[in-house]
Amino acid sequence: MTEALSFANALLPKSLLRDPDRLGGQSVGDCLNGDLTVRNGRIIGLTEPTQTHPPRLVMPPLAECHVHLDKCFTFSRLSYQGGDLSAAIEAQALDRAGWTAGDIRQRSTRAVGNLLASGCRRLRTHVDWSYGPDAATPPLAWHVLAEVAEAFRGQAEIQLAPLVSIEDLADRAAADAIARVCAASSKVLGAFVFGQAEQAQGIENAFAVAKDHDLALDFHVDETLDASFHGLELIADAALTFRLDRPVLCGHACNLATKPEADRARIIDKLARAGITIAVLPTTNLYLQGRGDPMGRGMAPVRALQAGGVPVVVGTDNVEDAFFPLGRFDPRSALDLAVSVAHLDPPFGSYLPMITTTSEQAMGFSPSWIDQTDVKDLLIYDVASVANFITSHTTPAPLRDALKGAKT
Numbered sequence: 001m002t003e004a005l006s007f008a009n010a011l012l013p014k015s016l017l018r019d020p021d022r023l024g025g026q027s028v029g030d031c032l033n034g035d036l037t038v039r040n041g042r043i044i045g046l047t048e049p050t051q052t053h054p055p056r057l058v059m060p061p062l063a064e065c066h067v068h069l070d071k072c073f074t075f076s077r078l079s080y081q082g083g084d085l086s087a088a089i090e091a092q093a094l095d096r097a098g099w100t101a102g103d104i105r106q107r108s109t110r111a112v113g114n115l116l117a118s119g120c121r122r123l124r125t126h127v128d129w130s131y132g133p134d135a136a137t138p139p140l141a142w143h144v145l146a147e148v149a150e151a152f153r154g155q156a157e158i159q160l161a162p163l164v165s166i167e168d169l170a171d172r173a174a175a176d177a178i179a180r181v182c183a184a185s186s187k188v189l190g191a192f193v194f195g196q197a198e199q200a201q202g203i204e205n206a207f208a209v210a211k212d213h214d215l216a217l218d219f220h221v222d223e224t225l226d227a228s229f230h231g232l233e234l235i236a237d238a239a240l241t242f243r244l245d246r247p248v249l250c251g252h253a254c255n256l257a258t259k260p261e262a263d264r265a266r267i268i269d270k271l272a273r274a275g276i277t278i279a280v281l282p283t284t285n286l287y288l289q290g291r292g293d294p295m296g297r298g299m300a301p302v303r304a305l306q307a308g309g310v311p312v313v314v315g316t317d318n319v320e321d322a323f324f325p326l327g328r329f330d331p332r333s334a335l336d337l338a339v340s341v342a343h344l345d346p347p348f349g350s351y352l353p354m355i356t357t358t359s360e361q362a363m364g365f366s367p368s369w370i371d372q373t374d375v376k377d378l379l380i381y382d383v384a385s386v387a388n389f390i391t392s393h394t395t396p397a398p399l400r401d402a403l404k405g406a407k408t
Contacts, residue, residue, distance in 0.1 A: 005403035007036040008053040010046070013349040013386055016060060016356060018369035025049075030349025030386055031057075038403055041374045057381040057389050058399060059352075060368035061121035062331045063359035066218075066251050066279045066315030069108035069125040069148070070099075070141040072329075075320045082325075085223060085288045091322040096128060104144040111319065112152055114329035119379050119396040124159040124218065124363050126190055129178075135168035136177035146185060159363060161190035161218045166202035166231075169209075175202075179209035187246070187364075190218040193231035203234050207242040216246040216364050223252040225289055225296045227259045233267050239274035249362045251279040251315065253300040254289050264301070268308035277362040278305055281317035282337040284324045302342035313359040314338045314351075328393070331355035336390050349386045375400050 011031040014020045025034030025046030033055065034046030049055070071092055080091030108125075115123060127142050129135070142160065149158035162178060169175040169191055182189045189210055193199050210217050221231040232253050239248050250271075256264055271278065280300050289298025305312050314334045319327035327333075335355050338344065344351055353359070357367035370378065379396035383389045 002040050003405055004044075005038040005405060007038070007058075007380075007399065007403055008050040009055045010034065010036040010049075011055050011057045011385070012036075012046070012370055013057070013059070013352050015349045015352050016370050018372050020371075023371060030347035038375050041376065043371050043375070055384050057383050057386070058370060059119065059379050059381060059389070059396070060356050060370055060373055061377060061379065062119045062355050063357075063363065063365070064115055064120050064123035064316055064329075064331050064355075065249065065313050065359045065362050066281060066317055067111070067115075067123060067125050067329070068128075068318055068321065068323075069111050069145055070104060070127050071096075071321040071323070072111045072319045073107040073321070075322065075325045078322055080322045084291055085323075088288060088322040092128075095322070099140060101140060101144050104141050105148060108145055108148050109151075111329050112148065112156060112158070116152075116155060117395050118330035118332065118393075119381070120156070120331055121377070122157045122360055122363060122365055124161055124186075124188065126161050126163040126218070126220070129162040129164045129168075131165050131168060135164065135171075135174045136181075138162075138181055142181075157365070159186035159188055161186065161188040163220065164189075164191045165196065166191045166193045166199045166206070167196045169202040169205045170198035172205050172208075175205040175209045176212070179213045179215060182215055183213040187213075187215050188218055189215045191220070193219050193221040193235070194223060195229045195231065199231055200234055203231070203238050207238045207244065210244055210246070211242055214246065217244070217248045219248075219250045220252055221250050222255045223285070223289075224255050225258050225298060227255050227263075229255050232256060233270065236267060236270035236274050236276060239276055240270065247362055247364050248274070248276045249279055249313075250276055251281055251317075252285060253278055254285050254298055256305075257297065257299065257301045264304065265308070268305060268310055271305070272309035277311040277313055277358070279313050279315045279362070280338060280342070281315045282334060282341050283327050284317040286337075286341060287324050297341065299338075299341055302338065302344065311358050311362065312354060313362050314354045330393060331359075332390055332392065339390065347386070348390060352386065375403065
């Protein structure tokens with residue numbers, strides 16, 4: 001029998017264990033605590049904790065479902081001085097006109113390095129796409145980010161999703177051409193839905209080509225507090241009709257919080273039945289939305305969504321660009337802010353799937369349960385609780401490097 005290995009005084013979040021009842025250990029709030037025993041690369045149990053060692057949190061890799069690696073770290077060179085969503089779009093478009101391959105590669109490589117340092121190993125980046133007559137042609141950033149993804153292969157799994165106007169997908173030929181590009185890459189089709197005149201046809205075509213090409217879907221939708229926008233419900237209706245085999249993720253959905261209670265309940269019910277995941281993106285939405293008087297909160301109603309059975313994940317979104325001038329490439333930072341804004345009450349361990357297992361599933365990956373993941377992929381954070389983990393910016397260490405031989 002292979003020699004057992006041990007790790008003293010481990011904390012394992014219960015929400016990230018597939019079968020917590022089989023491991024033993026002591027229940028300490030939202031974690032199991034004990035000395036970890038490992039054999040053949042898998043955790044086999046917990047014993048009485050060695051109190052001479054400070055507790056440390058064992059985690060699976062983090063997952064980042066929504067970033068923009070093409071735009072990041074551009075704010076310092078923009079003439080933009082703040083404003084709403086439309087102002088940010090205009091300012092970023094002016095900067096994008098001057099992008100070069102070297103510029104995109106340098107900024108995105110820095111961002112991926114930051115995410116790796118946080119413990120993130122799986123991520124999805126949106127890529128601004130050409131509109132109108134050039135909609136079927138991938139932009140420069142698509143090619144560069146594909147090269148960056150390949151350069152980080154073995155360290156991180158990076159998905160690319162085009163950020164296409166839903167109006168362009170209303171043209172079935174263009175939708176099919178873009179879908180073919182996606183099918184040869186990360187197999188994710190993305191679109192921006194913002195009340196366009198042809199959004200219904202575009203959404204229908206998005207689902208149709210996704211079904212034809214076996215693609216996941218990822219929508220930026222209803223990024224507004226105007227309750228009259230209804231793209232999210234159109235997406236839910238299409239999802240119930242087409243029943244894709246791959247996941248559908250909807251980011252933003254800010255105005256779900258401003259809709260009348262009956263409308264909100266109806267839409268949440270559809271989302272739950274369709275199996276759609278909602279990505280809340282607190283930094284960008286708080287910064288750009290609700291600038292009127294009175295100010296609105298600018299974020300989808302997390303608690304109502306979760307109560308209705310809708311999976312919710314948290315994304316970093318924009319970092320130092322026209323859409324958010326600050327930020328950090330670390331899923332913990334986004335979750336930290338979401339706790340405050342969405343009034344997420346303890347125990348905080350119940351929200352960890354929003355930046356790990358649920359986020360992985362929203363991107364089409366298998367979830368990395370701590371008790372089913374090889375120890376070579378597990379991480380140690382030098383923190384004494386889940387709350388400390390969420391608020392910290394410490395760099396994790398590999399669990400396998402800290403394991404010690406134990407008598408069997």
